[in-house]
Amino acid sequence: MLNVGESAGLLDRLRYWWEQESRRPTGGSPAARIAQIYRRRDMLRTLVARDLKKKYSTSYLGYVWTLLEPSLLIAVYAVVFGKFGRFGIHHYVLFLAVGVLPFNWFRQSINGGTDALTGNSKLISSINLPREIYPLSLVLVKTVEFLLTIPIIVVVAIIYGIAPTPSHLVFFPVALIVEFVLNLGLVLLFSAWTTLFNDLERGLTSFLRLWFYLSPVLYPTGRVGGGVGRTFYELNPLVGIIELQRAVWFPHQVPSWHVLVVSCGGALIAFIGGWAAFIKLEPAVLKEL
Amino acid sequence: MGDAITVHDLGIKFHLNQRGRRRRRRTLRHALSHGEYAPQHSEFWALRNISFSVEQGEAVGIIGRNGSGKSTLLRLIAGVLLPDEGTIQVNGGVGAMLELSAGFVSALTARDNVYLLSALHGFSREEVDRRFNQMVRWAEVEKFVDTPIRHFSSGMRARLAFSVVSRLDEPILLVDEVLAVGDKAFRRKCARVIERQLSDGRTMLFVSHNEADLRRLCTRGVYLKEGVICADGPIEDVLELYESDSDRED
Numbered sequence: 455m456l457n458v459g460e461s462a463g464l465l466d467r468l469r470y471w472w473e474q475e476s477r478r479p480t481g482g483s484p485a486a487r488i489a490q491i492y493r494r495r496d497m498l499r500t501l502v503a504r505d506l507k508k509k510y511s512t513s514y515l516g517y518v519w520t521l522l523e524p525s526l527l528i529a530v531y532a533v534v535f536g537k538f539g540r541f542g543i544h545h546y547v548l549f550l551a552v553g554v555l556p557f558n559w560f561r562q563s564i565n566g567g568t569d570a571l572t573g574n575s576k577l578i579s580s581i582n583l584p585r586e587i588y589p590l591s592l593v594l595v596k597t598v599e600f601l602l603t604i605p606i607i608v609v610v611a612i613i614y615g616i617a618p619t620p621s622h623l624v625f626f627p628v629a630l631i632v633e634f635v636l637n638l639g640l641v642l643l644f645s646a647w648t649t650l651f652n653d654l655e656r657g658l659t660s661f662l663r664l665w666f667y668l669s670p671v672l673y674p675t676g677r678v679g680g681g682v683g684r685t686f687y688e689l690n691p692l693v694g695i696i697e698l699q700r701a702v703w704f705p706h707q708v709p710s711w712h713v714l715v716v717s718c719g720g721a722l723i724a725f726i727g728g729w730a731a732f733i734k735l736e737p738a739v740l741k742e743l
Numbered sequence: 744m745g746d747a748i749t750v751h752d753l754g755i756k757f758h759l760n761q762r763g764r765r766r767r768r769r770t771l772r773h774a775l776s777h778g779e780y781a782p783q784h785s786e787f788w789a790l791r792n793i794s795f796s797v798e799q800g801e802a803v804g805i806i807g808r809n810g811s812g813k814s815t816l817l818r819l820i821a822g823v824l825l826p827d828e829g830t831i832q833v834n835g836g837v838g839a840m841l842e843l844s845a846g847f848v849s850a851l852t853a854r855d856n857v858y859l860l861s862a863l864h865g866f867s868r869e870e871v872d873r874r875f876n877q878m879v880r881w882a883e884v885e886k887f888v889d890t891p892i893r894h895f896s897s898g899m900r901a902r903l904a905f906s907v908v909s910r911l912d913e914p915i916l917l918v919d920e921v922l923a924v925g926d927k928a929f930r931r932k933c934a935r936v937i938e939r940q941l942s943d944g945r946t947m948l949f950v951s952h953n954e955a956d957l958r959r960l961c962t963r964g965v966y967l968k969e970g971v972i973c974a975d976g977p978i979e980d981v982l983e984l985y986e987s988d989s990d991r992e993d
Contacts, residue, residue, distance in 0.1 A: 480822055481822075481825075494865075496862060496867070497862055497863055497865070500858075500859060500862035500863060501863075504848060504851075504859055507851065507855065508848055508850055508851065511850070511851065512850050576842055576845035576846075577845050577846050577863065578823065579818060579823050579824070579841070579842070579845075580821075580823065580839060580841040580842040580843075580845040580846075581823070581839065581845070581846065581863055581864065582821055582822040582823050582837070582839060583863070736825065737825040737827070740823065740824050740825055741755075741757055741824065
């Protein structure tokens with residue numbers, strides 16, 4: 455055991471605390487919960503592997519579907535909006551792909567998140583694991599699937615003969631992290647809410663459709679106009695995230711600082727709020743499973 | 744020896760709807776209109792004022808009619824339900840054998856499922872590698888290890904799940920009706936496994952409707968009636984009381 459006398463250093467005490475908290479099965483302060491989840495990272499990995507395996511071992515086309523579905527979506531948008539002048543954008547298909555894929559990741563996470571707890575209800579009510587593991591594993595699965603669709607962007611870029619701007623490559627991991635945090639926060643919130651309120655699941659579908667048109671997926675942010683409307687528009691964290699993704703390929707489209715601050719702040723607020731709600735609703739949710 | 748489990752003044756309530764069904768999901772309308780949200784008369788205490796402690800190495804049978812709160816009590820001690828009142832103190836790791844095949848995915852093969860369920864119960868991969876053949880042999884499904892588990896009968900699933908979960912070596916075991924599934928030979932096998940675990944000095948809480956199992960495995964009985972403890976004492980006395988109670992209600 456660790457020595458935790460008066461003379462013990464801060465680091466030792468911290469390690470002792472971590473050891474104690476992670477040994478408790480579930481519950482406690484947010485920091486304790488992180489310790490518990492970290493201790494059970496093998497189970498988290500197992501859940502992620504289970505969901506990917508379930509998806510890919512039961513269909514013959516497997517990964518082909520992962521590529522085909524968003525590709526078809528991009529093709530449809532390209533044809534439809536190509537007819538209407540494609541907002542005057544060069545390389546419109548690349549422009550679309552870089553918007554559609556991050557939005558798809560967002561949509562898939564939220565949609566899947568409504569089922570993250572109810573879909574595992576038997577497991578949750580018979581094995582005592584930190585409940586956060588289930589939404590977290592869902593978001594990780596969707597992240598893997600998003601990364602698996604990146605080749606679509608690369609192929610489209612090759613066809614256009616466009617290379618990413620080297621100094622802008624750093625925007626990709628930033629966009630990835632910000633969207634991950636945003637998705638996790640919302641999935642924590644909605645996974646608990648939909649367990650308690652059945653109606654929410656349907657409302658979310660419409661809400662996501664609205665959100666799609668309120669995000670710069672099909673059109674550039676420049677088309678939104680100015681004034682108060684624009685300020686409200688930019689409160690959407692996905693604006694900054696999609697612009698960051700685009701900046702990798704379109705060198706003149708670096709998002710402004712305040713958009714970035716709103717995106718990072720929005721993601722953080724979603725995460726903290728979502729998790730707080732999750733912790734608060736946990737006892738009620740467990741009764742409903 | 745010290746107490747393995749201490750339950751103090753435990754209570755948990757569920758919401759009832761008009762039809763009297765438990766655990767109904769609330770609609771958004773319910774939640775938004777404050778007057779209707781969780782009114783007093785729609786609450787139902789599944790357990791209330793429950794206090795008892797279990798010594799280390801003791802085997803306690805929980806007895807009661809359907810809906811008396813036996814499984815709820817086990818779930819609370821396992822930590823998969825959180826109480827509205829009172830506290831639960833557990834000294835040592837808990838192995839919960841509640842819904843055994845809960846972790847199974849029907850699309851995956853028996854082999855994948857054994858690894859999955861084992862991992863979720865905290866076994867390392869190496870441990871499973873080492874014990875895999877033994878587990879499959881015990882469950883008598885050697886021939887079907889690479890068959891998707893959806894083709895398994897419920898008895899086969901139960902055998903496989905029990906074979907995995909019974910290898911938990913936590914000092915406290917919670918067992919909920921696992922012996923109720925499967926044929927006679929399987930039940931005898933399960934009972935032998937549990938007897939061996941008990942002789943290792945482990946603590947056990949055991950929910951069952953089978954009096955023979957209860958008499959053989961447990962020394963003490965706790966009789967739950969409508970969410971409160973009605974009797975707590977030697978298993979023979981408690982079973983007798985339960986029987987005379989049930990006879991009277993007939």
